Amino acid sequence: MTQTTEPAPAVGPPPEVEPDVLDVAAMPGGVPGAIEAILMVVDEPVSDIALATALEIPLPEVTDALRALVDDYDGRGFMLREVGGGWRIYSRPEYAAAVERFVLDGAQAKLSHASLETLAIIAYRQPISRGRVSAVRGVNVDGVVRTLLSRGLIEETGAESETGAVLYGTTGYFLERLGLRDLGELPALAPYLPAVETLDDLAEAGRS
Secondary structure, three states, X not given: OOOOOOOOOOOOOOOOOXXXXXXHHHOOOHHHHHHHHHHOOOOOOEOHHHHHHHHOXXXXXXXXXXXXXXXHOOOOOEEEEEEOOEEEEEEOHHHHHHHHHHHHOOOOOOOOHHHHHHHHHHHHHXXXXXXXXXXXXXXXXXXXXXXXXXXOOEEEEEEOOOOXXXXXXXXXXXXXXXXXXOHHHOOOOHHHOOOHHHHHHHHHHHHO
């Protein structure tokens, strides 16, 4: 009895695995829907470039979708705004009282008058040292500056070359809270604040 042997199967390279391709167009709502889903879970503004990278689509498609969403939200209780170098969904200012009552339950967490004054001086005269801010306000601002730092409204931006004093400026979070794209959108308050040269004189007088 002759025993036959089955030929061994040919061994070749493993089959190629299809790459995980993100098909945004096939999703419900397409590109605008995908962008909406991302914006609903972010804690800070997202740039159009970051959205295009995440969704693996050309930047112009993201830009068109963002503009379409802005128009689509017209007349709603929320809106899409470009703030602090990115995009984020906000409730409309017209509903601020209702939102504050729900979120805060009547408790207003506001900055003190001293903090607001200090923040305004830093915003309009940045980068600026604590000594110069103290010279304008006429009081020590160390505690106020610590408060503003802890709330993420200001940050250290460097040091003065002559004295080594720490310089402070506002943050992206500051722009976000005020609903500004950049510092150029600040109200025209700077002309009413002392010039840098005057701040130097005031600071020097305070040290003497």
